[in-house]
Structures are given as C-alpha cells and as structure tokens.
Amino acid sequence: MSYAISWASWPFFAAGLMPRMEFLPVGPLAAAVIVIAVTEGRSGFRAWGRRLIRWRVGWVWYAVALLLPVALVLVSGFITMAFGAAAAPGLEQLTWSGLLTVFAVRLVNPLDGPLGEEPGFRGYALPLLQASRPPLLSAAILGALVTLWHLPLVLFLGLSVIGLPTTFAITLLYVWLFNRSGGSVLLTLLFHNSQGTFTVGAFGFTAADAGRAELIYFLAVVLAVLATVVLDRQAWRKAPRSATAVGRFPLRMRGR
Template structure:
C-alpha cells in the first residue's frame, strides 16, 4: 500500500488552463504595460527596460511562473518534481534532433543569404566572448517559457483537440501575448513588424508539436528548439526566416498528417505518473 506521504500526485485538470492564461497575461502585460503607460515613473523607479533587465526576465518567464505556481498548488512539491522530470525526456526520432541542431540554423543562414547578409551574425569588437555569454543568457530567457506553453498548455489542449489545432491555438496565444512588447522602446520587438511575427509564432508552435509528441511530452526538446530560434550567432534573416519556416512546417504537416490530425498517441500528461514498480 502506498503511504499518504508517498501518494502519487494527480494530474492537472483541464480547467487550470484558464487561470494559467490569465496569470500569464496579467504578469507580462502588467509589467510591459506599466512601462508603456508610465515610462518615466517606471524608469525612475526600476531603471530603463532592456532585454537584460530583471523585469524583462520576469515578464518573459510569466508562462513558466503561472504554470509552476498552479502545479505546486494542485499537486505539491512532489508533483512539481514529476513535472520537471519531463526535462529528462530526450529520446525521439533522430529527424527531430536533426531539425533542432541543423535545420533551424540553416533556415537563418538561408534567409540571411537571400537578403544579401552574412552566414553568421557579425562578432562584436571584443570577439566571441560576449556572444557566448549572450547565448548562455538566452538559455535562461525564452526557453523557460516552454514550461508553460509546452509544459502545461499543450498536453491539456491535446486532451480535447488534435495536436495541430492545439499547436496553432498556443501559437496564436503566444503571438498575442507578445503584442505589448512591440510598443516598448528598449527591446528588440520595437523594431519588428507584428504580423510576420504572429504568423511565425503560429508556424513555430505547429512545427514544435510533432517534436514534442515524438519525445513523449519532453520539455527538453522544445526548450532547445526555442533556444535555437534566439541564438545570437545566427544572422538576421527577417522576413525570409518566417517564410522558409512556413514552408518547412507545411511540409512536415503533410508528412506527419496522420498523427497531427489525430489525438491518438498525443502527450496529454502535465504531471507524469511514476512507472509501476
């Protein structure tokens, strides 16, 4: 008999998706909105916002903060440990590792070459050191979002709809969630156009879906995929990177249409139950 202290945590119910989304938007839009509406007051109180500002990290981590809070409240610390065990899931079809490690960089290189740019992003005068430091920092920025998007939202949505629609819905939500940052001076989004970015978000969320399911709900692979998208060594390829990724995603959707349009085999656990024995 399992002792109460060793009870297996129950998985997250589907209704937590609503407080997850509300909490994610409230934290991010609250921080970013304050800098948009009260720029002088916020700058005087907390300093000028930038991509390295602690509040920018906090706003970026909102999906993870919202998801982890709900998991701890519902399942306790044992549930959180079980949830984080999904970071150790790495086995999947080799083609997905190839796409993450080789395919994504090639998209940026090809897009840059099409627009007459370099193969790699130019190094700063100080050399590769600052770029390596930035690359390390990026690992703890955008990829942490995946604890929310792929950690909680994707498996819950896949209980109720086919993976492709779950991915598309998350991508659209992800894109809208970024919207205030396009009106925020001092961050990279201020120089981008929102529509291509939104299309790119939906495309990327669909593209990562078969990777996520092939690895049985892995958190590691989506985080590495996200990291590659913001790797500072890859050159600026806008807007060609969006259109190339759109073409790649269309091909993968056609290739994997049997699994993407069916809930059979889709990962639906947020908090995995330990294997028997």
C-alpha cells in the same frame, strides 16, 4: 497568469510611473509553477518534471532541435542576398566561442525566452490542450495565445510586426517536435535556444534588406510547417499519450 506576470509593468508604464515597459519572459514558467502547486500538488510536479527532463529520444530529434532553426536562418539569409542584399557583414563577427557562450547562458536563464516559456507553454499548457483536442487545433490555439503574449515586444521593445505571425507559425513546429519526441520539453527548449542564438539579425542586414530578410524567414517557417503537415500527417492526427495530460490528474481534479 502568464500574461499578468509578463505584462505586470504595463499599467505602471502607462501611468507614467516607469520609464519603460519591462517584459518578463519568466511569466509562463512562474504561472505553471503556481497553477500546478494550487491544483495538483506533488503528482502534478512529478508529471511536469518528467516532461522537462525527458532526454531519451532518438538522436535525429536532437539534430532537428538544434539544426532546423539554423537551417531556416541560413536559407533566409542567403535568399535575401540572392535578391540583392549586400554581403552579410555580421557573419564575419561571429565566433564559435561566442555562439556557444550565448547558447549556454540562454539555456539556464529563466529571464530569457527558452527557459521562461517552454516549461509553461509546451510543458504545461500544450499537454492540457492535447488531452481533448487534435494536435493541429491545439497548436493553433497555443500559437494564438503565445503570439498575443509577445505583443508588448512589438508595441514597446522594437520587435518587428512580422515577428507576430512568425511566432504563430513557428509554434506549430514546436508542437510537432514536442509530439514527435514523446512530449520532451528539453527538445523544445533546445529548439528555442538554437532559434534565439543564431538569428537572421546575425547577417547584419540593414534598412529594406533587414525587413526583406524577416519576411523571407517568415515564409521559410511557413514552408517548414507545411512540410510537416504534408509529409508527416500522422504526427498531426493524434498526440502520443506521453505528450498529453491524460491520466495525470488526481481523482479529485477530474471533471472540473
């Protein structure tokens, strides 16, 4: 359903009835609302809602959610410059007020990635996957689904091809953060928002330097994922109960 909603304009574009393909990031959010309403009702919305607003987590996870994406971008940008890229002109144009404005708008806009994706992919799909699978396998499955969901952005809207494997890799970081925060969609929403507010594109690299920066960013994300797997193995063995859908369904839904 997420695919159907987000890709809804693709057939019309292919038939020449629309001038361009319009990708709708709200698909996962809308799909979660529809599926919960049809299959679970109020009890499902209550469980889903608790995950969406779960804010009582350690401060360190807020720091991870907000600062890890920034750190990955900064490391990627400075390594790119160390390989000979011109000094980043884009950074001179950034202002705190501008960044905070973008961050605030993206946080509440369902037609943007964070609010459009997180309640559906991490808030609904991931707990279902983790109810019967270990976190690493769940992350791999979700990563593949989320990556393919982004395909129209590469085919029609200019996203670099390296964005697809990057999406798969960073999904594992989302899963790790979701589980370590006890199943908090709020934390993954902040992570997603931080990731999209300050990007490698902010450095202003052009031509080959821009492509090199995106590749380095992908490698930085992969290294961050490997660090969680090696240094925090416990997080990948079993998801906490609060990050799964176990015990959430009404009796009539169990066993379907």
